[in-house]
Amino acid sequence: MNPLLIPYLVAAGFFLLFLVSFLRDRRKLRNGFYLFFALVFLAVGVLFTVAAVSEDAAAILLFSVLALIPLTVLALGVFLICNGVTMLRREGRRPANLLSLAAGLGIIAFVPVNLIVEQIGWKPLEVFAMTVNALLFYVSFLFVCFLLYAIVYGRIRSRAGVDFVVVLGAGLLGGNRVPPLLAGRLDRGRLAFDAGRARGGDPVLVTSGGQGPDEDLPEAHAMADYLAGHGVPRDRILLEDRSRTTWENLVYSKEIMAEHRAGYRCVVVTNNYHVLRAALLARKAKVNGQVIGSRTAGYFWPSATIREFVAVLVEHRVFHLVVCGLIVLSTVLSQ
Structure with a gap:
């Protein structure tokens, strides 16, 4: 088998899982995970295909994507801070209205805080930071899948008659x-x-x-x-x-x-x-x-979406607490 086909086959497999699960019941959060991995492996397949034609072109493509990630995250942080300020002005200072502001500040502070921890050089603090980073990565992954499927589900219309x-x-x-x-x-x-x-x-x-x-x-x-x-x-x-x-x-x-x-x-x-x-x-x-x-209203959507995501996490808190516990344990033991 041509190795270039492997990422495409994996992507097709995840997309098939998505289709089967979606057609059985589109109201499943797992559909978002299937779709996410299908897109990831499709992107890997495209990168490998470009590399087979031109390694330089593949390197430029990979570098562009890797460079866009921190820039996108930075732009997201700034946007969420601005949105958080707007929320406070228009909706008041309730805790729920602080979510986008808190998320934006957390994103902007991520790199400086990690640099400070590295400069301090205290092992327990470094292990703590690595553990927090691993947990943030897990939550970010969940949020991306949630947001992806929320957008997809919200744009699909059913033509069936209703009572x-x-x-x-x-x-x-x-x-x-x-x-x-x-x-x-x-x-x-x-x-x-x-x-x-x-x-x-x-x-x-x-x-x-x-x-x-x-x-x-x-x-x-x-x-x-x-x-x-x-x-x-x-x-x-x-x-x-x-x-x-x-x-x-x-x-x-x-x-x-x-x-x-x-x-x-x-x-x-x-x-x-x-x-x-x-x-x-x-x-x-x-x-x-x-x-x-x-x-x-556009200004209301980001904070409300974060709130919905948090609510979904809470509704499945036992599973996520177990996963987070395993992440903490594995991170600490690996040091």
Whole structure:
């Protein structure tokens, strides 16, 4: 076998795994890992092919890629810091709004901190730094796979007809008004509702959201009023007004849909940054449907995406803690 074919065969193998897993259920995070490795081995194959034609060209290509990595990381750090400042100005100083700023500062500080540790030359500190770097590499790898598949999943549309369009709630403005973020979800849900009717179906909208401690009425009621005010018939809206979390949104909405129609199909609407995690939860809750997203303000997206990634890590914390423990152990023992 031609050695040049090996990376392409490995890439094809991972892409085949991706296709099989995706067609069985696209709401699996593992799909992102299969796709990531398929792209990596494809890139390796291209590099080897170029090297077979011209080693100089391959060296230039490899050097360009290696040079772009730190420049891209640096640019990302600066962007996240600027985005973090914008978040603080527009959204306030809540801990969740500090995520992009903290990530940006961490990226910018990475090289100087490691240089300082190297200059100090204290072995225990060097081992600690190596351990932290290994953990950061693992988390960065997970984030790249998460982001890659979040983008892919969010751009794939299903043409299958649906019986229900579930719109997930968000906090109300002033305790009783639909804020712009939630209005975006409702408008996206209305478009899906209209598209279903245009295809000859008769879908029902489900507004999902309970009443928070600072709200005058359940979110589902305010959402239904908004939809009715934008032309959706009241008799085509069902209310799920008990939930407080995304998990409860999905579980309680599932109960309503199953009660009204056995063997239902649905589409769940949320914001684009929340699509993948909502899809993972929908699969776990055995909701028969995919998730689509509405647009989010550009400045809000980076911090929100990091928050979603952290939430996914927490939901699988036992596995990741075990892996991190093994990374720490192997790093310490290797010194």
